[in-house]
Amino acid sequence: MQSNKLILCADLLDLTDDPLRFGEDSVRFQAEGALVIEGGKIVDRGTKADMLARYGSSATVKEYENKIIVPGFIDTHIHLPQTEMIAAYGEQLLTWLKEYAFPTEMKFADYDHAKQVSEIFLNELLRNGTTTALVFGTVHPQSVEAFFESAQARGLRMIAGKVMMDRNCPDELQDTAEQGYQETKALIEKWHGVDRLSYAVTPRFAPTSTPEQLNACQKLLQEYPDVYMHTHTSENVAECEWVKELYPNSQDYVGVYEDAGLLRKRSVLAHGIHLNDREIDCLCRTETAIAHCPTSNLFIGSGLFRLKELHSRGVQVAMGTDIGAGTSFSMLQxxxxxxxxxxxxxxxxxxxxxxxxxTLAGARALDLEGVIGQLEPGCEADLVVLDPEATPLMQLRLQNSNSLHEKLFALMMLGDDRCxxxxxxFGQLVHSI
Structure with missing residues (x-):
C-alpha cells in the first residue's frame, strides 16, 4: 500500500516574523532539512536525518540536491484580464486604462475567452512559484466563474472578485450599484469558502464607483464579514486629483473608502504611493493592508513607494505584481x-x-497567517523548490557567495521562472521544470 505521507528533503528557508522589525532573528534556515507532508499540510519539520529516521519507512521521500524550499509566493494584487496586454507601450495610468485595459477587459463577456485566459494565467502563476493571489476579474460575473472553476480544479488557494464600476468607464464595462451588489452577492454565495477559494468585494477604484456603489460594497461586507475587499488607491498624481473632484466631501483618497466603511482587516489597497500622513494613520488604525507593486509603479511612471515610512508607522505591506501594468509574474523579479x-x-x-x-507578509495582509506563508507544521503545504544555480551566470555568481543573505540576494536579483x-x-506537485 502506498503511503500518503510525503517527505521533501532540501535546505529550508522561511520567516518566523518581520525582518524589517526583527532583522535576521526572524530568519529560519535549516541546512539539509526536511518537511513531512500529509493531507495537504505540513505535519512536521526538522533535519533530514531526524525526519527520515522518524517517518522514512512509511513515507514517499523526495530529495533535492542543492535546492532551497521556501513557502509558496503570495501575490496580493494582480489582474486576470490584463494577462494578454502585459507590456503595453507608452502611457500613464488614466490613458493606459482607456487605451489598453478597458478594451481588453471587454473580451471577458465571453466565458470561453475568460476560461482560456484563466488557464494561461494560473499556469504562469505556478510557473513562477506563486500559489496564492488576490485577483481582479472584470465586471462580468463569468470572468470570476471561469477563474474559480480553473483554480478549484487545481486545488489552489485563490481569492478573486468581480469588478464593480458604475461610472467613468465604457458602457460595455459598466454595471449599476444594484446590479453590482446582486451579481457579487450571488458569486459570494456560490464560491466563498468553497474548497480553498475566497471572494473579494472589488470596486475598481473610487473614480469608477458612485457613492451608491461604495455603499453597496459596505452592505456586502456587513452581510459577509469574512470576505475580502480589494481596490486601488493613490497610484497616480492625476488620479488623486480626480478623486478630489469626484468626492469633495471626503478628506482624501483613503478617506473615500473610510467614509464608505470599506476599511478593515481583510481590506487590501493596491499601490498607496501618494499617501498623506492622515491616510497612513487611517490604514494603520483600520488594519488595512497595502499591496506594493514596484514593476507596475515604474512601468507606468506612477512614483516611488515609501516602504520604510509606511512600515515604520505600522501599516501592513505585502507584494503584488499588478499584471498587466506590472511586467512580470515573477515575485523574484x-x-x-x-x-x-x-x-x-x-x-x-x-x-x-x-x-x-x-510570503509571510502576504499571509498577514490576507489574514491567513498560520494557513500559508511559512514552512510551519499546521500550515498548508504550498511550497516552492528554488534552484539557485538555474543559469550559468547564477552558478558563477554563487561560487563567490559567502553567506545565506548574499546567496538569496543574488538569486532574487538574477532569478526568474527558471529558478x-x-x-x-496543498502537498500536490503542480509545476515542474
Whole structure:
C-alpha cells in the first residue's frame, strides 16, 4: 500500500516574523532539512536525518540536491484580464486604462475567452512559484466563474472578485450599484469558502464607483464579514486629483473608502504611493493592508513607494505584481524592482525582507497567517523548490557567495521562472521544470 505521507528533503528557508522589525532573528534556515507532508499540510519539520529516521519507512521521500524550499509566493494584487496586454507601450495610468485595459477587459463577456485566459494565467502563476493571489476579474460575473472553476480544479488557494464600476468607464464595462451588489452577492454565495477559494468585494477604484456603489460594497461586507475587499488607491498624481473632484466631501483618497466603511482587516489597497500622513494613520488604525507593486509603479511612471515610512508607522505591506501594468509574474523579479525603488530613496531592502514581503507578509495582509506563508507544521503545504544555480551566470555568481543573505540576494536579483524548479500546492506537485 502506498503511503500518503510525503517527505521533501532540501535546505529550508522561511520567516518566523518581520525582518524589517526583527532583522535576521526572524530568519529560519535549516541546512539539509526536511518537511513531512500529509493531507495537504505540513505535519512536521526538522533535519533530514531526524525526519527520515522518524517517518522514512512509511513515507514517499523526495530529495533535492542543492535546492532551497521556501513557502509558496503570495501575490496580493494582480489582474486576470490584463494577462494578454502585459507590456503595453507608452502611457500613464488614466490613458493606459482607456487605451489598453478597458478594451481588453471587454473580451471577458465571453466565458470561453475568460476560461482560456484563466488557464494561461494560473499556469504562469505556478510557473513562477506563486500559489496564492488576490485577483481582479472584470465586471462580468463569468470572468470570476471561469477563474474559480480553473483554480478549484487545481486545488489552489485563490481569492478573486468581480469588478464593480458604475461610472467613468465604457458602457460595455459598466454595471449599476444594484446590479453590482446582486451579481457579487450571488458569486459570494456560490464560491466563498468553497474548497480553498475566497471572494473579494472589488470596486475598481473610487473614480469608477458612485457613492451608491461604495455603499453597496459596505452592505456586502456587513452581510459577509469574512470576505475580502480589494481596490486601488493613490497610484497616480492625476488620479488623486480626480478623486478630489469626484468626492469633495471626503478628506482624501483613503478617506473615500473610510467614509464608505470599506476599511478593515481583510481590506487590501493596491499601490498607496501618494499617501498623506492622515491616510497612513487611517490604514494603520483600520488594519488595512497595502499591496506594493514596484514593476507596475515604474512601468507606468506612477512614483516611488515609501516602504520604510509606511512600515515604520505600522501599516501592513505585502507584494503584488499588478499584471498587466506590472511586467512580470515573477515575485523574484518583483523584489528586484522593489529593491531599486528603495535604492532611489536612499534605503536598503534586504533579501530577507523581500522574501518576507512575498510570503509571510502576504499571509498577514490576507489574514491567513498560520494557513500559508511559512514552512510551519499546521500550515498548508504550498511550497516552492528554488534552484539557485538555474543559469550559468547564477552558478558563477554563487561560487563567490559567502553567506545565506548574499546567496538569496543574488538569486532574487538574477532569478526568474527558471529558478522555480517545482511548485507544490496543498502537498500536490503542480509545476515542474
Amino acid at each position: 518583483t523584489f528586484n524592482e522593489a529593491y531599486k525603488v528603495q535604492q532611489l530613496q536612499g534605503n536598503r531592502l534586504t533579501a530577507f525582507e523581500g522574501l518576507y514581503l512575498s 522555480i524548479f517545482q511548485t507544490y500546492s
